[in-house]
Amino acid sequence: MSTRAYAPSRLLPRDILAVGSIGLRTRKVRAALSALGVAIGIASMVAVLGISASSQEQLLSTIDRLGTNLLTVEPGQSFVGGGDSQLPVEARPKVAAVDGVQSATSIFAVEGATVRRTSYVDEDNDSGITVYASDTNLPETLSAAMAAGSFLKEATKAFPTVVLGAVAAQRLGVSDVRDRPQVWIGDRYYRVVGILGTVTLDSGIDRAALIGLPEAQARFDADATPAKVYVRIEDHRIDSVRDALAGTANPENPEEVSVSRPSDALEARAAAEGAFTSLFLGLGAVALLVGGVGIANVMVISVLERRSEIGLRRALGATRRHITVQFLCESLLLAGIGGVAGAVLGAVATAISSTAQDQALVVPPEAIVGGVVAALAIGAVAGLYPSVRAAKLSPTEALRTV
């Protein structure tokens, strides 16, 4: 008996898509709902990544703008005697002389002084504002912009003039300096000559009223030992200068000097937001998993419902592989549509969030690509069992009328 061989059954690649989408085209609502499951998962993941990337981008650009080369030198804990230690009077000029230091400025505590809108306001009501004496180069060292007017100058620092921090100005109801506003400090009025913009690196300055050191010494008997020295350093020498700062500021008791880097706090905040991101990302992954289970469910039902179609296709010459490919393709399409829709939704959500918070829009391409790939992977896994089951049906089983 001669056995003739026929050319094998063949399904053209471009027909795979048409065959794989028949189920979706004939059951649109079901397809849309099961794709929606995956879309929600992907959208939440993309949005979480996008929103956190946008806000981190903002934090990082803030850090960039402010610079990470600002250090603060403060009196630390005194080891002998228990009380607070003090920085020497000459701490600032000594620090400023260190090689690699671009500029240094200091503020001084003014004991017993409170600032009020008028003399009629209760003396104990300080509105949470602290009065400091300040060097005149504070805005330069802190990269602080003036919101109005100008900072204390050599010429005015010995007169009853004051510069308010951003929050302090708001609390005292001062928004401009052109109409020569005055505030009550101690026992007399001081003219407000300037208002500082927000100082992100040290929010204490925002809540401060700054007067000149000679004025503070004359009227409030202020101590000339700095409460805090701000040091701006050349970028590449931060580490070496940092090590030298304590000894330079207080040669006698370098261990009583506390040196810190305000931008570290911002970086910690950026890192903390990253930690939240992985939590929400995990929640998004759970949503995606639930979406995947939804697709698997729909595919199992689809295979059950379409047994006669499977039988017909086997009768028309489809191989088992063709049947597997058809249902796998359908599952991938469902998940892929969900993934793309989800990525778009997530990007839109990120755009809305960053517009509302006035941030730069950052949607990481990795999130978009990763989202769609994750959706396809879920679709492949979800479709594997149903499509293999479909292919295992014998033609006669599939064609048996139920």
Added chain:
Amino acid sequence: MDDLLKLRGVVKEYPGDVVALAGVSLSINSGELVAIVGPSGSGKTTLLQIMGTLDRPSRGEVIIDGFDAGSASDDQLSALRARRLGFVFQQFYLLDGLSAVDNVAGGLLYSGHPLAERRQRARKALERVGLGHRLDHRPSQLSGGEKQRTAIARALVGRPSIVFADEPTGALDSRTGASIIELLRELNDAGTTIVVITHDSELAEAFPRRVAMRDGEIMADDLVAA
């Protein structure tokens, strides 16, 4: 002339000692129009499934068009069905989402013809079964008879050596059923080998050759001179 289809001692047993076919031998020549008639449970559907390579016999030989179906792999049988066999079912099995043309073109889907050619040939096949005016209709817009004609066009579109029809009139009223049988006769006159399964012995009267089955065996094989 060689036998187009040859069954020798075909036995089909199902688990639990159910014998669906108890040794069937049968030859069908090219160009024949055969009715396999028998009551339900006589094994005629099993016979058709084995002849159409949808199922394998437990024992015995099945040779189609010189091709030994017994020793062929699943993929080879799929290829045989794609290229040499056509099927018509009682429930039509048309796909709801596709037009009549695309349903018929599906008959060529697994032989790897490009879409344009498949549609072209599907249109011709539909015209051949008298549905040239229903090309773009969906199955839900067709009557029962039109659906079965569409299914017949799908079976014919690949120019098969042999067409198997399982109760093709079972879901139709008697007048429509008669017109389907008439169509099958016409197609046979034009050269297509057709094997029809039916439980309706009256309907089988219209066929030149009738194979009567009972309890998995052939009881009679009458050839009426046409």
